[in-house]
Amino acid sequence: MGNTESNQNVKSYLQNSGIRPTKIRLSIAGLLFDGTDKHVTVDNVIEMARLSKIKTSVASVYNTLNQFAAAGLLRRVTVEQGKAFFDTNLSEHHHFFYEDEDRLEDIPMGAIQVEGLPDLPAGRSIKAIEVTVRI
Amino acid sequence: MGNTESNQNVKSYLQNSGIRPTKIRLSIAGLLFDGTDKHVTVDNVIEMARLSKIKTSVASVYNTLNQFAAAGLLRRVTVEQGKAFFDTNLSEHHHFFYEDEDRLEDIPMGAIQVEGLPDLPAGRSIKAIEVTVRI
DNA sequence: CAATAAATTAGAATAATTCTTAAATACATC
DNA sequence: GATGTATTTAAGAATTATTCTAATTTATTG
Numbered sequence: 001m002g003n004t005e006s007n008q009n010v011k012s013y014l015q016n017s018g019i020r021p022t023k024i025r026l027s028i029a030g031l032l033f034d035g036t037d038k039h040v041t042v043d044n045v046i047e048m049a050r051l052s053k054i055k056t057s058v059a060s061v062y063n064t065l066n067q068f069a070a071a072g073l074l075r076r077v078t079v080e081q082g083k084a085f086f087d088t089n090l091s092e093h094h095h096f097f098y099e100d101e102d103r104l105e106d107i108p109m110g111a112i113q114v115e116g117l118p119d120l121p122a123g124r125s126i127k128a129i130e131v132t133v134r135i
Numbered sequence: 136m137g138n139t140e141s142n143q144n145v146k147s148y149l150q151n152s153g154i155r156p157t158k159i160r161l162s163i164a165g166l167l168f169d170g171t172d173k174h175v176t177v178d179n180v181i182e183m184a185r186l187s188k189i190k191t192s193v194a195s196v197y198n199t200l201n202q203f204a205a206a207g208l209l210r211r212v213t214v215e216q217g218k219a220f221f222d223t224n225l226s227e228h229h230h231f232f233y234e235d236e237d238r239l240e241d242i243p244m245g246a247i248q249v250e251g252l253p254d255l256p257a258g259r260s261i262k263a264i265e266v267t268v269r270i
Numbered sequence: 271c272a273a274t275a276a277a278t279t280a281g282a283a284t285a286a287t288t289c290t291t292a293a294a295t296a297c298a299t300c
Numbered sequence: 301g302a303t304g305t306a307t308t309t310a311a312g313a314a315t316t317a318t319t320c321t322a323a324t325t326t327a328t329t330g
Binding site for chain 4: 020022023024025056057058059060063081082
């Protein structure tokens with residue numbers, strides 16, 4: 001997509017989620033929400049920013065990714081202790097985790113079905129179901 | 136179970152897994168392998184040891200839990216970044232994760248069925264399937 | 271029991287993340 | 301558009317979970 005148009009799209013996308021479209025947030029959103037599904041770590045984003053000549057800080061990348069996740073624009077996926085992934089694919093889907101490469105890959109939505117959920121403890125509801133297939 | 140008998144059981148249990156039954160390992164194994172299923176963190180074990188007057192160190196608890204996990208006596212479960220759980224239940228089963236309490240609970244074995252796994256990438260095999268139901 | 275190998279410990283080192291605070295930026299109002 | 305107030309950003313300090321290091325202690329073998 002064209003640059004001006006894309007910037008406008010990203011701006012509306014943030015605003016519609018109640019996030020003020022500041023310069024840094026727009027820059028990072030521009031890196032992440034380009035139409036392709038991604039699984040990024042904080043380090044990935046810092047490196048992507050560096051390559052795109054976006055001047056920012058480690059703290060701001062953490063802040064921004066956490067805000068996006070809290071607003072539902074990113075999904076946090078935890079498969080290994082001490083390493084958070086952020087997934088731009090918001091549809092219901094699950095993951096392959098390549099153990100030797102520390103890398104996530106989407107399992108196409110609908111491919112996996114979880115059957116036979118038992119009753120939940122009283123007063124609880126399902127927040128999410130996460131299936132990780134370690135390969 | 137009686138104490139002497141139990142110590143003997145734990146000793147054999149470690150030996151059968153190729154782990155030398157040293158004093159610390161026997162003590163920690165005694166805390167964990169008492170016949171009830173547990174999900175412990177390193178901090179939990181340190182506290183359990185303190186209450187049982189077992190003199191040890193943080194490093195040794197890490198070493199011991201990692202060794203037990205490597206030997207297949209414990210299963211490491213990761214649901215939140217920066218917090219490792221060790222599960223004494225080795226049978227095939229999945230977990231409820233109480234988000235507000237940072238606590239795991241077993242979903243009875245066989246209750247959950249994962250259907251529709253897609254083909255794996257070439258040269259890969261399934262190491263584990265982990266289902267976490269966040270409640 | 272001596273020699274050798276392995277385990278244990280305390281504290282240092284590392285890694286991921288959060289916190290703090292001063293400076294910069296965004297927004298609403300005039 | 302200038303101005304005042306609230307929010308954001310950035311750099312580094314602080315925190316947390318974990319691993320590493322090296323010296324001491326414990327276990328095993330001959």
